[in-house]
Amino acid sequence: MSANPKSPPKIKRYSGPAGGWGSAKSVAAILRREHKALAGAGVLSQQNKPEGFMCVSCAWAKPAKTHPLEFCENGAKATAWEVTSRRADRPFFANHSLKDLEKWRDHDLEEQGRLTHPMRWDPTTDRYVPVSWQAAFDEIGRELRSLKPQEVDFYTSGRASLETSYMYQLFARMYGSNNLPDSSNMCHESSSVALPESIGASVGTAVLSDFENTDCIFYIGQNVGTSSPRLLHDLQDAVDRGVRIVTFNMLRERGLERFVNPQKPSQMLTGSETLISSQYYQVRNGGDIAALFGICKALIEADDALKATGHSRVAGNDGRPADPSNAAMVAFAASMASADKKHVLDHDFIKDHTAGFETFAAAARQHAWPELERISGLTREQMVQAAEIYANSNAVLMVYGMGLTQHLMGVQTVHMVVNLALLRGNIGKPGANICAVRGHSNVQGQRTVGITEKPGLAPLDKLSELYGFEPPRWTGRSTVETCKAIMNGEARAFVSLGGNFLKAVPETGAMEVAWRKLRLTVHIATKLNRSHVIHGEIAYLLPCLGRIEIDQQATGPQAVSMESSIAHFHGSRGKVKPASDELLSEPAIVAGIAKATLVEGKVPWDEWVGNYDRIREAIEATYPETFKDFNKRMFQPGGFPRPLPARERKWATSNGKANFITPERLFPELPTAARSDVLHLATLRSNDQFNTTIYGYGDRFRGVEGTRKVVFMNAGDIAALNLENGTSVDLTTAVDEATVRKVTALRVVEYDIPRGSCAAYYPETNPLFPLDHHDAKSKTPSYKLLPVVVTRSAEKPCD
Ligand SMILES: Nc1nc2c(c(=O)[nH]1)N[C@H]1C(S)=C(S)[C@@H](COP(=O)(O)OP(=O)(O)OC[C@H]3O[C@@H](n4cnc5c(=O)[nH]c(N)nc54)[C@H](O)[C@@H]3O)O[C@H]1N2
Numbered sequence: 001m002s003a004n005p006k007s008p009p010k011i012k013r014y015s016g017p018a019g020g021w022g023s024a025k026s027v028a029a030i031l032r033r034e035h036k037a038l039a040g041a042g043v044l045s046q047q048n049k050p051e052g053f054m055c056v057s058c059a060w061a062k063p064a065k066t067h068p069l070e071f072c073e074n075g076a077k078a079t080a081w082e083v084t085s086r087r088a089d090r091p092f093f094a095n096h097s098l099k100d101l102e103k104w105r106d107h108d109l110e111e112q113g114r115l116t117h118p119m120r121w122d123p124t125t126d127r128y129v130p131v132s133w134q135a136a137f138d139e140i141g142r143e144l145r146s147l148k149p150q151e152v153d154f155y156t157s158g159r160a161s162l163e164t165s166y167m168y169q170l171f172a173r174m175y176g177s178n179n180l181p182d183s184s185n186m187c188h189e190s191s192s193v194a195l196p197e198s199i200g201a202s203v204g205t206a207v208l209s210d211f212e213n214t215d216c217i218f219y220i221g222q223n224v225g226t227s228s229p230r231l232l233h234d235l236q237d238a239v240d241r242g243v244r245i246v247t248f249n250m251l252r253e254r255g256l257e258r259f260v261n262p263q264k265p266s267q268m269l270t271g272s273e274t275l276i277s278s279q280y281y282q283v284r285n286g287g288d289i290a291a292l293f294g295i296c297k298a299l300i301e302a303d304d305a306l307k308a309t310g311h312s313r314v315a316g317n318d319g320r321p322a323d324p325s326n327a328a329m330v331a332f333a334a335s336m337a338s339a340d341k342k343h344v345l346d347h348d349f350i351k352d353h354t355a356g357f358e359t360f361a362a363a364a365r366q367h368a369w370p371e372l373e374r375i376s377g378l379t380r381e382q383m384v385q386a387a388e389i390y391a392n393s394n395a396v397l398m399v400y401g402m403g404l405t406q407h408l409m410g411v412q413t414v415h416m417v418v419n420l421a422l423l424r425g426n427i428g429k430p431g432a433n434i435c436a437v438r439g440h441s442n443v444q445g446q447r448t449v450g451i452t453e454k455p456g457l458a459p460l461d462k463l464s465e466l467y468g469f470e471p472p473r474w475t476g477r478s479t480v481e482t483c484k485a486i487m488n489g490e491a492r493a494f495v496s497l498g499g500n501f502l503k504a505v506p507e508t509g510a511m512e513v514a515w516r517k518l519r520l521t522v523h524i525a526t527k528l529n530r531s532h533v534i535h536g537e538i539a540y541l542l543p544c545l546g547r548i549e550i551d552q553q554a555t556g557p558q559a560v561s562m563e564s565s566i567a568h569f570h571g572s573r574g575k576v577k578p579a580s581d582e583l584l585s586e587p588a589i590v591a592g593i594a595k596a597t598l599v600e601g602k603v604p605w606d607e608w609v610g611n612y613d614r615i616r617e618a619i620e621a622t623y624p625e626t627f628k629d630f631n632k633r634m635f636q637p638g639g640f641p642r643p644l645p646a647r648e649r650k651w652a653t654s655n656g657k658a659n660f661i662t663p664e665r666l667f668p669e670l671p672t673a674a675r676s677d678v679l680h681l682a683t684l685r686s687n688d689q690f691n692t693t694i695y696g697y698g699d700r701f702r703g704v705e706g707t708r709k710v711v712f713m714n715a716g717d718i719a720a721l722n723l724e725n726g727t728s729v730d731l732t733t734a735v736d737e738a739t740v741r742k743v744t745a746l747r748v749v750e751y752d753i754p755r756g757s758c759a760a761y762y763p764e765t766n767p768l769f770p771l772d773h774h775d776a777k778s779k780t781p782s783y784k785l786l787p788v789v790v791t792r793s794a795e796k797p798c799d
């Protein structure tokens with residue numbers, strides 16, 4: 001972890017691989033710094049092990065057969081950040097007013113270490129002062145009772161366990177509110193909306209063995225080296241078996257190019273690297289619908305050509321290929337014919353399992369190559385080449401992340417991924433599935449146990465039957481709707497189970513102003529962040545145990561559970577002594593607030609907190625199929641799977657079919673379409689942050705050291721704007737310009753990025769995002785595409 005930027009920033013192309021000695025050095029630095037806390041309990045060796053604890057960083061799968069050390073550089077950082085020996089304790093809060101702390105940077109706030117005691121904001125001294133747990137619960141309960149349920153929002157960030165999440169949604173609903181926004185609303189919501197329409201599953205269908213059985217992986221808009229490094233092991237093993245990895249990303253990300261496995265001594269010593277991507281297509285941000293359409297067009301037209309010519313004749317010779325001017329297409333169709341293929345598409349699968357093919361195929365045939373090239377940023381040869389690899393593979397896995405979902409057309413982009421898969425039956429057979437790589441370690445699971453603003457997705461009747469209350473049936477607020485309600489005064493209280501909402505959402509400027517008008521803010525958290533420092537009229541900061549800590553309750557130490565990206569459930573046991581004696585577990589805090597708020601109800605809150613087995617029994621009673629024998633199975637090595645009918649090619653959609661869904665357009669309709677001064681900004685994570693948690697000011701893989709205030713630009717755009725590498729620039733939002741949204745003094749970094757695109761770090765650039773700049777259906781903010789204008793700054797680059 002690099003320290004505060006005291007020395008001038010260094011920006012230099014990174015020539016090493018992902019993993020390798022760079023990663024080993026970085027882990028060694030963490031070990032040195034948090035040596036006592038980590039080594040003392042042998043913590044890292046228990047990370048992601050069947051009887052150990054589940055990593056608090058990403059949600060990637062935990063294999064049944066583990067490596068001796070089943071963690072990555074970023075997992076080690078996340079563990080060290082939680083078990084740190086530093087404390088934000090009583091003297092710290094006595095010494096700093098919130099006005100003072102408001103001036104601090106995110107990194108410096110969290111760097112103070114773990115919160116140690118429950119606190120209430122004191123208006124006379126402008127400080128968070130200690131308060132007893134009971135007094136906190138009582139006042140929060142009184143305040144909530146005095147508000148209408150519609151005026152309160154219960155936010156969840158994706159780290160809370162299944163047990164806590166279940167209790168939290170139950171409490172919110174018994175209180176009368178479906179306002180259960182969560183971090184997923186800013187993340188994979190586009191998948192949560194698109195996948196049920198396409199295949200009748202709300203999550204990806206892939207399992208770990210698919211990586212062992214696949215012949216080809218399409219890897220789209222996900223930054224494996226930083227965001228889910230353990231998945232690099234599965235990719236490396238696949239490459240070793242000869243699997244092709246076909247990558248679509250606007251940037252050349254090091255983790256997708258080269259990897260040296262720190263767990264393989266032979267690789268470390270010889271310096272031999274695994275080349276991850278066999279094809280690397282640098283698509284423009286937002287160009288994926290066009291790129292995927294191009295591939296589908298090539299497949300469909302090659303199939304048409306085979307049908308027209310008969311398989312024994314070479315397509316193109318009789319003037320019937322779809323586009324004779326297209327040499328790549330002709331060659332592709334010819335190669336299919338000479339391999340004696342009768343067809344390129346899986347017509348049996350399409351006939352038996354799908355609907356909407358003809359409409360989709362007609363749209364694909366109709367889109368013209370020049371248009372597809374212009375929008376995707378790829379050549380037709382590249383798209384046809386990808387189609388050829390796809391057509392020659394029996395089982396293809398589709399892996400994707402935020403590069404697809406955080407877009408104005410995020411839902412339709414996910415539909416396109418499925419459309420491509422359906423053309424050759426690449427769902428529900430070994431090695432072929434949809435793999436939506438999730439972010440937070442239990443973000444997928446919290447939805448599975450009822451965290452959702454959509455009443456139709458929660459088992460309301462069952463909850464009513466089990467707990468004898470009438471759950472609210474109205475649609476609650478998602479994250480951007482919560483932001484709106486905070487701005488227009490409809491929301492009066494905000495309860496936050498983890499997260500740094502103010503920094504993570506769009507429209508930072510207006511949100512910070514509105515936030516202060518809330519009557520009540522309650523944060524259940526482990527570390528101090530800006531959402532706590534800016535606060536409502538009555539403000540509580542309630543510190544909780546982290547997942548890695550021993551959770552001692554009436555019946556002994558407790559375990560919790562989570563769901564991974566591949567929809568498997570895992571138990572997790574805390575291993576280290578809690579950061580302070582005054583911490584409560586998340587279930588205990590939720591129960592405390594619930595008991596103080598609800599006047600009646602049949603929930604045995606105390607019994608649940610005393611023994612989490614009882615909570616899991618309640619979860620099983622609510623979802624008998626999904627959580628069958630929950631307590632028995634939770635420590636099964638490799639986790640136990642959640643039943644997903646789509647894995648067996650059973651489609652729980654409205655028509656019982658897997659649906660081809662044809663996107664309305666290739667690219668969002670932007671008011672700036674005709675402007676030549678506008679670039680399309682994508683916001684990124686560095687290798688030294690976890691969301692708004694900034695570990696340090698470096699991004700090794702992108703060659704940036706000592707600063708985060710940079711904007712990555714193409715050399716051509718830098719020249720066209722009369723700028724230079726290193727120039728200090730301002731970014732101004734070019735949509736909804738009635739409000740000026742600006743971020744100043746970013747340093748231009750010349751980078752291998754498509755013309756017309758630029759990239760900068762999140763959350764520094766969140767003030768640029770208008771609240772309404774989101775996908776129409778899923779309301780996921782378009783964090784990966786915002787039209788901006790880049791101008792020379794009056795200020796020096798400020799780091
Ligand atoms: N170390 C670390 N790990 C994390 C996190 C973290 O902050 N730090 N956050 C966690 C969370 S909550 C999440 S959601 C995940 C996020 O993990 P990812 O899904 O990897 O998300 P990002 O890192 O935001 O960006 C993804 C990639 O999309 C590419 N991209 C951007 N726009 C486009 C586009 O239009 N098309 C294509 N094809 N590519 C594009 C970017 O170049 C980048 O490589 O990671 C989780 N894991």
Ligand SMILES: Nc1nc2c(c(=O)[nH]1)N[C@H]1C(S)=C(S)[C@@H](COP(=O)(O)OP(=O)(O)OC[C@H]3O[C@@H](n4cnc5c(=O)[nH]c(N)nc54)[C@H](O)[C@@H]3O)O[C@H]1N2
Nearest residue numbers: 157183187498499500504524525526527683691692762783
């Ligand atoms: N511009 C832009 N904005 C984005 C994104 C982007 O790509 N670009 N990505 C979006 C995405 S995908 C996400 S998921 C969000 C997430 O953004 P964040 O809200 O930053 O997510 P967290 O990492 O959950 O929040 C960190 C805080 O969680 C608290 N915490 C840590 N561990 C625990 C715990 O065990 N229990 C509790 N109760 N609290 C804990 C700590 O106090 C810490 O300060 O940001 C979104 N915002």
Ligand SMILES: [Mo]
Nearest residue numbers: 183187439440
């Ligand atoms: Mo996320």
